[in-house]
Amino acid sequence: xxxxxxxxxxxxxxxxxxxxxxxxxxxxxxxxxxxxxxxxxxxxxxxxxxxxxxxxxxxxxxxxxxxxxxxxxxxxxxxxxxxxxxxxxxxxxxxxxxxxxxxxxxxxxxxxxxxxxxxxxxxxxxxxxxxxxxxxxxxxxxxxxxxxxxxxxxxxxxxxxxxxxxxxxxxxxxxxxxxxxxxxxxxxxxxxxxxxxxxxxxxxxxxxxxxxxxxxxxxxxxxxxxxxxxxxxxxxxxxxxxxxxxxxxxxxxxxxxxxxxxxxxxxxxxxxxxxxxxxxxxxxxxxxxxx
Amino acid sequence: xxxxxxxxxxxxxxxxxxxxxxxxxxxxxxxxxxxxxxxxxxxxxxxxxxxxxxxxxxxxxxxxxxxxxxxxxxxxxxxxxxxxxxxxxxxxxxxxxxxxxxxxxxxxxxxxxxxxxxxxxxxxxxxxxxxxxxxxxxxxxxxxxxxxxxxxxxxxxxxxxxxxxxxxxxxxxxxxxxxxxxxxxxxxxxxxxxxxxxxxxxxxxxxxxxxxxxxxxxxxxxxxxxxxxxxxxxxxxxxxxxxxxxxxxxxxxxxxxxxxxxxxxxxxxxxxxxxxxxxxxxxxx
Amino acid sequence: xxxxxxxxxxxxxxxxxxxxxxxxxxxxxxxxxxxxxxxxxxxxxxxxxxxxxxxxxxxxxxxxxxxxxxxxxxxxxxxxxxxxxxxxxxxxxxxxxxxxxxxxxxxxxxxxxxxxxxxxxxxxxxxxxxxxxxxxxxxxxxxxxxxxxxxxxxxxxxxxxxxxxxxxxxxxxxxxxxxxxxxxxxxxxxxxxxxxxxxxxxxxxxxxxxxxxxxx
Numbered sequence: 001x002x003x004x005x006x007x008x009x010x011x012x013x014x015x016x017x018x019x020x021x022x023x024x025x026x027x028x029x030x031x032x033x034x035x036x037x038x039x040x041x042x043x044x045x046x047x048x049x050x051x052x053x054x055x056x057x058x059x060x061x062x063x064x065x066x067x068x069x070x071x072x073x074x075x076x077x078x079x080x081x082x083x084x085x086x087x088x089x090x091x092x093x094x095x096x097x098x099x100x101x102x103x104x105x106x107x108x109x110x111x112x113x114x115x116x117x118x119x120x121x122x123x124x125x126x127x128x129x130x131x132x133x134x135x136x137x138x139x140x141x142x143x144x145x146x147x148x149x150x151x152x153x154x155x156x157x158x159x160x161x162x163x164x165x166x167x168x169x170x171x172x173x174x175x176x177x178x179x180x181x182x183x184x185x186x187x188x189x190x191x192x193x194x195x196x197x198x199x200x201x202x203x204x205x206x207x208x209x210x211x212x213x214x215x216x217x218x219x220x221x222x223x224x225x226x227x228x229x230x231x232x233x234x235x236x237x238x239x240x241x242x243x244x245x246x247x248x249x250x251x252x253x254x255x256x257x258x259x260x261x262x263x264x265x266x267x268x269x270x271x272x273x274x275x276x277x278x279x280x281x282x283x284x285x286x287x288x289x290x291x
Numbered sequence: 292x293x294x295x296x297x298x299x300x301x302x303x304x305x306x307x308x309x310x311x312x313x314x315x316x317x318x319x320x321x322x323x324x325x326x327x328x329x330x331x332x333x334x335x336x337x338x339x340x341x342x343x344x345x346x347x348x349x350x351x352x353x354x355x356x357x358x359x360x361x362x363x364x365x366x367x368x369x370x371x372x373x374x375x376x377x378x379x380x381x382x383x384x385x386x387x388x389x390x391x392x393x394x395x396x397x398x399x400x401x402x403x404x405x406x407x408x409x410x411x412x413x414x415x416x417x418x419x420x421x422x423x424x425x426x427x428x429x430x431x432x433x434x435x436x437x438x439x440x441x442x443x444x445x446x447x448x449x450x451x452x453x454x455x456x457x458x459x460x461x462x463x464x465x466x467x468x469x470x471x472x473x474x475x476x477x478x479x480x481x482x483x484x485x486x487x488x489x490x491x492x493x494x495x496x497x498x499x500x501x502x503x504x505x506x507x508x509x510x511x512x513x514x515x516x517x518x519x520x521x522x523x524x525x526x527x528x529x530x531x532x533x534x535x536x537x538x539x540x541x542x543x544x545x546x547x548x549x550x551x552x553x554x555x556x557x558x559x560x561x562x563x564x565x566x567x568x569x570x571x572x573x574x575x576x
Numbered sequence: 577x578x579x580x581x582x583x584x585x586x587x588x589x590x591x592x593x594x595x596x597x598x599x600x601x602x603x604x605x606x607x608x609x610x611x612x613x614x615x616x617x618x619x620x621x622x623x624x625x626x627x628x629x630x631x632x633x634x635x636x637x638x639x640x641x642x643x644x645x646x647x648x649x650x651x652x653x654x655x656x657x658x659x660x661x662x663x664x665x666x667x668x669x670x671x672x673x674x675x676x677x678x679x680x681x682x683x684x685x686x687x688x689x690x691x692x693x694x695x696x697x698x699x700x701x702x703x704x705x706x707x708x709x710x711x712x713x714x715x716x717x718x719x720x721x722x723x724x725x726x727x728x729x730x731x732x733x734x735x736x737x738x739x740x741x742x743x744x745x746x747x748x749x750x751x752x753x754x755x756x757x758x759x760x761x762x763x764x765x766x767x768x769x770x771x772x773x774x775x776x777x778x779x780x781x782x783x784x785x786x787x788x789x790x791x792x
Contacts, residue, residue, distance in 0.1 A: 009478055010397020017390035017409055017453060020382075024424070024446050025412050031423035088316070091309060102313040104563060105320050111499070111559045112324075113507025115525055116551045119532060119544060120327050127618040128341035128629070129541050131326055137342075145342065150620035150771070165323065197305075219413075226416050229509070232758075233532075236623040240767060241759035247416045248758075257753045259792075260422055267419030274414045341633065538629040538648075 036264035042254070046261055053265035062241070063266060066249040067273075069242065074224035077160055081220050082213060084164065085171025090201060092172070093179045103176065107169035114166065118233035121162035125149070125234075150239050159230055159243070167223075171216045178212035179205060214285035218278060225274050246270045324552065331355070331546040338542025354546035361527060363520050365550065371437060372523040375512075376505040378441035383452045383501045386445070388494065391456025392482055396468065406457075413450040420446070421514055428515070435517045443515065444505040452497040459493025460486065495562050503555050524551055577602050578744045579665025579672035585748045585755070589791035593783045594765075600779060601666045603769040610770050620771055623758065632656075642674070643715045643736040660735045662742065673743030715740060753789045761785035 036053055040046030057063055088106055092099040109117060124132050125148040133145035149155040182205060190200045206213070228247040231237065237244040244252075250270065254263030326345070330338050334351040337344065359365045393399075394406055424443060425434065433439035467489070468481055487494070509525035516522055528547045532539060577584055580598025583591075609615050614637075616630045631639040632653055640663060649656055662671035680699070682692045698704055705716040710726040715737050722737030746755065755762040765782035769775045 006478075007397055007399040010393040010402070011399045013389040013393030013397070013478075014399075014405060014409075017386040017449065018405060020386055020445075021409055021412065021449070024442060025415075025420065028420050028423035028427060029415070031426070032419060035423065091312060091316075098310055098313055102317055105317045108324075108556065108559065109320065111503045111555045112552050113503070113509075113525065113555070115507060115509050115528065116548050119528065120323055120548050123327070123330070123541055123545060124323060126541075127621065129339060129343045131343055131345065134342055134345070145617070147617055147620045165320065222414055228416075228418065237759035238621065238623065238767075240764050244759060247418055250416065251418055252757055252759075254419075254422065256757045257750075264419065264422070267416055271415045271419075275411075278414055339629065339632075532625070538632055539626045 032264045033268060035261055036268055038261045039259075040261040042258035042260055049261070053262045054269070056262065057265055057269055062244070063246075063249055065241075066244040067246050067270075070225055070227065070245045070247075073156075073160075073227065073245065074221050077163065077224050078217055078221045080160070081164060081168055081171055082217055084168050085216065086175050086206075086209075086213070088168065088172040089175035089179055090205075093176055103169075103172065106172055109166045110169045112166065114229045115233060117162065117166045118230045121158070121165075122234045125158045125162075149235050152239060152242050155235050155239065155243060159234055162234070163227075163230055167220070171220065174212050174216050175209060178209040182208050211285070214281070218281050218285075221281065222274060222278065225270075225277070327545045327548055330542060331549045333542055335540060335542045338545070339538075339540070354540075354542040355550075357540075357543050358527070358531065358546050358550060361531065363522065365524075365527070367520060368522055368524045368527050369550075369554075371521055372506050372525075375437045375441050375444065375523060376502045378438060379444040379448065379505040380498045380501045382441060382445040383448050383497060384494065386449060387452035387456045387497055388487075388490075389482075390453045391458075391460050391490075391493075392486065394453070394457040395460030396465075396478075406453075409453055410450045412446065417447055418510060421511060425514060434515065435521065436515075437521065440512060440515050440523075441505065443511045444501070444508055447508070448501045448504050451500065455493055455497055456490065459490040463489050499558060499562055502558055506555060507551070577665075578674075579663055579670040580667065581665070581670070585746055585751065586786055586790040587748045589787060591790065593786040593790070594779055598666050598670075600775060603766075603775050603778070606766075606770045607773050607775060611773075615770075620767070623763070642677070643733065646730070646732055646736070647713055660732045662735075662739050671742055673739035674745075675740050675743035676745045748790070750789045750792065753792075754786055761789070 035046075037048060037050060038046040039049050039052070092103045092106070124130050127133065127145050127147045130145075130148075132148075133142070136142045137145065146154065148158045186204055186208075187200060190204055195203070226247050227245050228251065231243055231245050231248050232251075235243040237248060246266075247270070250263050250266045253259050253266060329346055330343075331354050332350050332352065333344075333347040333354075334349055335353060335357075337348060337351075338354065390409070394402065421443070424446075428434045428439045433442070463486060467485060506523075507525060508523075509529065512523045512526055513529075516526075528544075528551055531543050531547045577594075577596075577598045580596070580602065582594070582596035582598040584594060584599075586593040606615070616636060618626070618630060628639065628641055628645065630636045631641070632649070634653070634656055646660070649658060663673055664670060665672060680692075680696055682689050682696075686692060699708075700718060702721070705718050705721050706724055706726065709716045710721065710724050713726070713730070713733060715733070716722070716724070717740070719738070719741040722740070723734055724737075727733040727737065748754065754760060761782045764785075765778045768781070769778035772778075
């Protein structure tokens with residue numbers, strides 16, 4: 001970093017972004033907090049009720065059920081995405097033509113919208129016209145078409161499969177960058193010492209990519225905690241309301257039940273949890289990196 | 292000598308395994324999109340067949356015809372999506388490029404704190420912000436406008452853009468700038484003339500992600516746009532999915548998915564060279 | 577359930593929910609149909625977006641739908657020979673229908689309430705109902721115009737228009753939360769009763785949930 005520039009000039013470069021964030025993020029956030037202290041509805045009106053929404057939220061079974069499901073989803077999917085992304089990065093880390101092509105193909109679903117992807121997969125998993133059932137029947141794995149979204153485990157599997165297809169490329173690219181920045185000399189030294197490939201991966205490459213792993217895990221976890229589109233489009237919260245995520249629940253309360261005040265309180269509670277989780281994860285990564 | 296030979300043959304068989312797996316993975320990743328394309332060119336009746344065919348028996352463009360003339364017409368929606376996306380890109384770049392430069396090259400008070408503040412918006416469910424934002428926009432007249440929507444999209448995209456630009460700027464060796472400073476360059480000129488071309492891959496990556504994010508965004512578009520002629524492509528997509536009085540037209544839906552995917556894929560393929568290196572260089576400190 | 581005389585949705589916290597003849601019987605009947613496998617499998621996961629698709633395949637004998645289905649079927653599936661009947665109840669003489677979908681409302685605080693009222697009055701005149709709606713094969717809201725010249729060519733429309741007279745409209749403030757929302761108590765009750773067979777449990781749970789919503 002150059003020390004010959006005036007420090008204060010730097011602040012002016014950052015200022016537009018700060019102003020934008022204050023006006024369009026922080027100010028609405030304070031508005032949101034204020035709304036959460038009222039019982040405002042989408043149709044207007046509402047009086048100040050203090051922390052009434054918050055006490056109600058803590059007693060709301062449906063909210064905590066949605067929250068638990070969101071945590072379950074995050075805890076399951078994040079390691080899967082990290083492991084798969086890392087393995088794919090190992091597969092395509094060399095800069096050969098085929099590797100670069102494969103990387104490009106794996107990354108392709110990342111640039112499609114999550115809504116488009118969900119609509120594509122809800123078609124593939126449909127009980128009547130879906131090709132997944134057709135393939136499984138042709139391969140004699142199942143004898144009659146499955147209903148994917150009426151049984152929790154199947155619906156969960158379908159969602160995870162489709163989301164993995166869509167986002168694994170992003171983690172892969174981050175890991176490829178991390179792997180490529182590991183010096184060849186370290187690996188060559190290990191080879192001379194007789195280390196096998198997987199030993200090298202586990203003992204050298206993974207530890208040296210730790211920072212990227214933690215960062216990717218953090219981004220992925222936050223994304224999973226805030227998941228909404230895929231559940232809205234593919235499961236509609238079913239079966240029996242078991243796949244509502246926290247944001248889906250907030251959306252329902254705010255825009256379907258018209259309870260803006262309550263929805264605002266729920267959002268803030270959710271954000272606080274995510275903040276705590278992120279800080280915890282960052283603290284873990286600091287400890288890990290220096291260990 | 293035989294150890295080396297042994298190593299060579301295990302090497303080449305390992306390479307073969309890698310190649311086979313790579314090809315298999317490419318096929319698996321591309322298959323859903325390819326099958327969606329084939330569904331979109333089936334006739335409507337065939338697309339709704341149960342059990343389904345893999346490939347069309349008869350090729351037909353009627354699904355696309357239905358989408359093209361849906362309500363206000365596809366052209367209008369594409370234009371709206373495009374305008375919004377371009378504005379969002381402009382806003383993101385104007386804010387993130389200087390910010391990235393400032394964070395990377397200067398050392399001012401509470402720098403890390405400001406950085407965390409700007410990035411913290413990623414943690415918040417932005418759907419919750421939509422309500423106060425809508426109320427605010429309604430007061431200042433931005434409620435039913437593409438500029439308002441572009442601002443919302445930029446809010447979502449800004450943290451990642453700043454992060455990426457900061458890393459891109461940090462990847463440029465300090466000596467290059469020091470040399471120009473010795474020549475009497477002020478920071479802004481240095482930014483414009485020297486740094487910008489060097490961080491172009493990062494800039495392109497930011498633009499690509501901003502475009503894709505804006506093009507595909509649905510919920511804000513639904514809330515902030517009231518006029519049918521202002522709607523964007525995702526709204527069309529969801530309208531098609533809700534179906535015609537209780538029966539989803541799968542062929543038309545996949546045609547809509549294709550239409551929504553194609554620009555993103557095209558932009559990605561065209562700019563791939565830039566942004567892959569941008570992400571590779573910029574994403575890892 | 578309406579046909580049988582049940583009172584389904586509570587208007588307020590003191591009102592009854594899912595009360596009266598027909599609630600348990602209807603759910604039991606549907607559950608028996610499911611056990612006999614005469615309800616298509618895909619019905620399990622349908623949340624309303626695709627409910628009519630199986631009838632259009634020609635493999636389903638009877639399906640609840642609305643007047644809009646008549647023209648859709650005639651256009652897309654002319655090979656299906658279909659008839660229209662009122663929604664039945666548990667007794668042979670019971671009949672009912674659902675009336676709704678398109679509504680006109682005047683918001684509180686409207687600046688043009690008088691003009692809006694005049695528009696509504698005009699919309700109910702013969703001219704508007706016949707030339708505006710019936711001519712385009714849309715059901716008129718006025719039941720005395722059910723038997724009109726435009727519908728004579730397609731008598732099935734007359735049946736649907738007459739159904740408006742015996743139909744009901746859900747008339748509770750929290751209808752959205754109770755019925756239409758994803759994962760609503762109504763939907764969960766149907767799924768638990770019909771597909772899982774837990775009829776009494778489903779009704780009890782739904783009654784509690786509906787009453788809770790009604791007291792919001």
